Amino acid sequence: MRTTFAFTALVASLTAVFALPAGEGFIGKTTVKAPTGQNVTIEGKDVILWFKTGDKAIEDSVQAALDFVKRTPEDDSVNVIKNAQFTAVVVKNVGDENVDAFNAMDEIETVEEVAAIKSFEVKQTNSTWGLQRISNKAGASGNPRDETFTYTFENASLGAGVDIYVVDTGVRTTHAVFTGRATQGANFSNDATNTDGDGHGTHTAGTAGGAKFGVAQGANIIAVKVLGSDGTGSSSDTIAGMSWVIDQHNKRKTEPGFVGSLMSMSWGLTGTATTVNNAVLEASKAGIHVSVAAGNSGADACGSTPAMVGGAKSAVVTVGSININNQVSTFSNIGTCVDIYAPGEQILSAWNTGDTIVNFLSGTSMACPHVSGVMAVLMAQDPAGLGQNPAALKTKLLGTALVNAFTGNVNGSANLLLSNGVSGNLSVRSPKNAKKWVVESTDLPGEKRTITGDAANWAKDFTKDLTARWNLHSTDSPLRF
Numbered sequence: 001m002r003t004t005f006a007f008t009a010l011v012a013s014l015t016a017v018f019a020l021p022a023g024e025g026f027i028g029k030t031t032v033k034a035p036t037g038q039n040v041t042i043e044g045k046d047v048i049l050w051f052k053t054g055d056k057a058i059e060d061s062v063q064a065a066l067d068f069v070k071r072t073p074e075d076d077s078v079n080v081i082k083n084a085q086f087t088a089v090v091v092k093n094v095g096d097e098n099v100d101a102f103n104a105m106d107e108i109e110t111v112e113e114v115a116a117i118k119s120f121e122v123k124q125t126n127s128t129w130g131l132q133r134i135s136n137k138a139g140a141s142g143n144p145r146d147e148t149f150t151y152t153f154e155n156a157s158l159g160a161g162v163d164i165y166v167v168d169t170g171v172r173t174t175h176a177v178f179t180g181r182a183t184q185g186a187n188f189s190n191d192a193t194n195t196d197g198d199g200h201g202t203h204t205a206g207t208a209g210g211a212k213f214g215v216a217q218g219a220n221i222i223a224v225k226v227l228g229s230d231g232t233g234s235s236s237d238t239i240a241g242m243s244w245v246i247d248q249h250n251k252r253k254t255e256p257g258f259v260g261s262l263m264s265m266s267w268g269l270t271g272t273a274t275t276v277n278n279a280v281l282e283a284s285k286a287g288i289h290v291s292v293a294a295g296n297s298g299a300d301a302c303g304s305t306p307a308m309v310g311g312a313k314s315a316v317v318t319v320g321s322i323n324i325n326n327q328v329s330t331f332s333n334i335g336t337c338v339d340i341y342a343p344g345e346q347i348l349s350a351w352n353t354g355d356t357i358v359n360f361l362s363g364t365s366m367a368c369p370h371v372s373g374v375m376a377v378l379m380a381q382d383p384a385g386l387g388q389n390p391a392a393l394k395t396k397l398l399g400t401a402l403v404n405a406f407t408g409n410v411n412g413s414a415n416l417l418l419s420n421g422v423s424g425n426l427s428v429r430s431p432k433n434a435k436k437w438v439v440e441s442t443d444l445p446g447e448k449r450t451i452t453g454d455a456a457n458w459a460k461d462f463t464k465d466l467t468a469r470w471n472l473h474s475t476d477s478p479l480r481f
């Protein structure tokens, strides 16, 4: 039987995930596969049909599949996702009688149930030690929550001409850190608004390319919203988002001044989805650079989508996390599918609740955009050689990384730490005057307090409910660069 049915079910409780408090900032999903040898049902399910990419008569094949399920491409229950690289069709509410029809179609390579994805975050305290860590052989030491570190780089253009597509919960494009470089690209979520109602996307975009907190401070940031304001979405929405990026890249690639495209994807599934893996690999084949978060389960990254497509076998870059003490984060996924590690604990970046509001998050979601930023910088430094060549850029990125610069069990990954190739001398700025902070919970009504001084202190008091969401912001405004 050619067709693969990967059966998934949403598990209502995400306790397994929340049990790992350090694992915020990642988007996950629980997969339940049908036991081998048992008959399976797709009755009432939404499925993704992935068509063979070499199929010459793709229109006819899609039509034939839709005829089987008695739908037309115009039906609300159908979404045909199509670009120069691949065709996938999402069909809602199919029946068991369609199993045989799908199996009989040679043109359909995979049938997979639409899987749910969700973001989950725990707010932590302050800092930009990451920018120093990636630009200084000596690393960074001291309190990771201090904002007293130095980012060193050779050329201030920092990724100019590179399009960074942040495939996430959306981006607050008006935030001060984006200095007019961020635009709303496309929305594939169920939200009625394309703004970031969660914060995760704005934070990751800020690390990849925001002023002050970000790596590639000259790059274009394009929001591709595949997750709703509650941080949830589906695998089919991520495929639609990647398809849109492929179309954009193909339009942009001949324009003057264009350097290249990069998708920064800080989300994943706790299980696997072949259709999503396929879409990532097709984007890479189209010349789009891709960096993905390794995942926050402290497990083998080869067990989850899309982290599993990284490693030696592709040009996709899978990113694990380290802390300021140069240790692998306890939550970071590891193993042979992880290509490189980057700062991912207590990362300070832009937040979605205001144009000058910042926040602190930890997770491989925060490590991934550090890598995206360095990739953009390297692309802009050598547009002809690296701009549209994912394999060459990956080679350059891994070649520029620091070797054996951190400790911890990586279970078969190379010990490579992200570097922008500059070994800046450690130069520490004097700490700014103590600020007044406001910390409030969006989950626990009435939980709010004002703290003057070290923003780190609040975290100790707020660890009693790690599943709650916290907003931390300074009352001093506007944001200073």
Ligand SMILES: *[C@@H]1O[C@H](CO)[C@@H](O)[C@H](O)[C@H]1NC(C)=O
Binding pocket: 037, 038, 039
């Ligand atoms: C699966 O379905 C087929 C046909 O309906 C039936 O013959 C077979 O016994 C079923 N297998 C299991 C494990 O239920």
Ligand SMILES: *[C@@H]1O[C@H](CO)[C@@H](O)[C@H](O)[C@H]1NC(C)=O
Binding pocket: 187, 188, 189, 190, 191, 192, 193, 194
């Ligand atoms: C985002 O997409 C969803 C689903 O297609 C749609 O309902 C919503 O109106 C869109 N929002 C915007 C701002 O386009």
Ligand SMILES: *[C@@H]1O[C@H](CO)[C@@H](O)[C@H](O)[C@H]1NC(C)=O
Binding pocket: 298, 299, 300, 301, 334, 335, 411, 412
């Ligand atoms: C370590 O890698 C092996 C495969 O090489 C895998 O089976 C195992 O699950 C991994 N362990 C962890 C903790 O990642």
Ligand SMILES: *[C@@H]1O[C@H](CO)[C@@H](O)[C@H](O)[C@H]1NC(C)=O
Binding pocket: 155, 156, 157, 160, 380, 381
């Ligand atoms: C900085 O990089 C840009 C291209 O990104 C280049 O045009 C410019 O000449 C570089 N500046 C220096 C001083 O190397």
Ligand SMILES: *[C@@H]1O[C@H](CO)[C@@H](O)[C@H](O)[C@H]1NC(C)=O
Binding pocket: 423, 424, 425
């Ligand atoms: C670091 O600083 C020392 C002394 O201040 C200087 O000699 C050295 O060249 C610097 N190294 C780099 C890479 O800038």
Ligand SMILES: *[C@@H]1O[C@H](CO)[C@@H](O)[C@H](O)[C@H]1NC(C)=O
Binding pocket: 126, 127, 145, 146, 147, 431, 432, 433, 434, 435, 453, 454, 455, 456, 474
């Ligand atoms: C980070 O915390 C330090 C105190 O540890 C504080 O002085 C600094 O202002 C904070 N950074 C930001 C951006 O508020």
